[in-house]
Amino acid sequence: MSRHLDENIGELAGDGLQDGIDARRAQWARELPHVDTRGMAILGRARWITLAARPKIEAIFASYGLDTGEADVLFTLLRSGPPYRLRPTELYKSMMISSGGATNRIVKLVKAGLIRQVASDGDGRSLPVELTEEGLARAREAFEADMAVETLMLESLSWDEQAQLARLLRKLALSLGSSPSLE
Structure with a gap:
């Protein structure tokens, strides 16, 4: 030019x-x-x-006891629809992060009681994760805010x-x- x-x-x-x-x-x-x-x-x-x-959005997440990555996991599960359950591979591909990044977030959210890993009929290496009732409520409220x-x-x-x-x-x-x- x-x-x-x-x-x-x-x-x-x-x-x-x-x-x-x-x-x-x-x-x-x-x-x-x-x-x-x-x-x-x-x-x-x-x-x-x-x-x-970002600071305004992150402040919203923090008011719900979440960081951006944790909110991303909860929102991804929420938008997947009932039963609000995904395999870890589906979760990390949907969020465009590494499997290690997803694993760390899953561990924190399980400890917080916002998601749980559930038994699977198929592959025992990849336990699906789903929102708990508390996780569902928090995800909805945080996303709306x-x-x-x-x-x-x-x-x-x-x-x-x-x-x-x-x-x-x-x-x-x-x-x-x-x-x-x-x-």
Whole structure:
């Protein structure tokens, strides 16, 4: 490319809004005007949004006595539907973590009484895990609280803007081959 877009994404959209990413892009436009920084305009903002949102989301989980990884296990079991049971392999593939990471989380949640391992008709090496009644209740409450906080975080966007952003992010995620799957 001969020159990256000198205008900021906000300026192109005509909204006049500027943020720290715009300032960084302007600095790069002066220093290395031939470098296209549109990736920074999108991926840099996505990273900043994630970093800004994490503390609020993690505080919700902590209020339910969970860390992010533990909440992920409980939510994965909850969204699997009744009987809220998965084999450890299904669990870790669904969460996109290593089997060792899943095992550590399972051990902690069993000790906390939020999940239990159940006898299996088949493979004795891979005991399914399921939510206990307490785990089911805590997972539902924590997920509802998390979604309420995330909804509040999006209030500055209209419903149409939220839908458009979701469509565009899905398209980008699919193009990168990184969209979460439901194996």
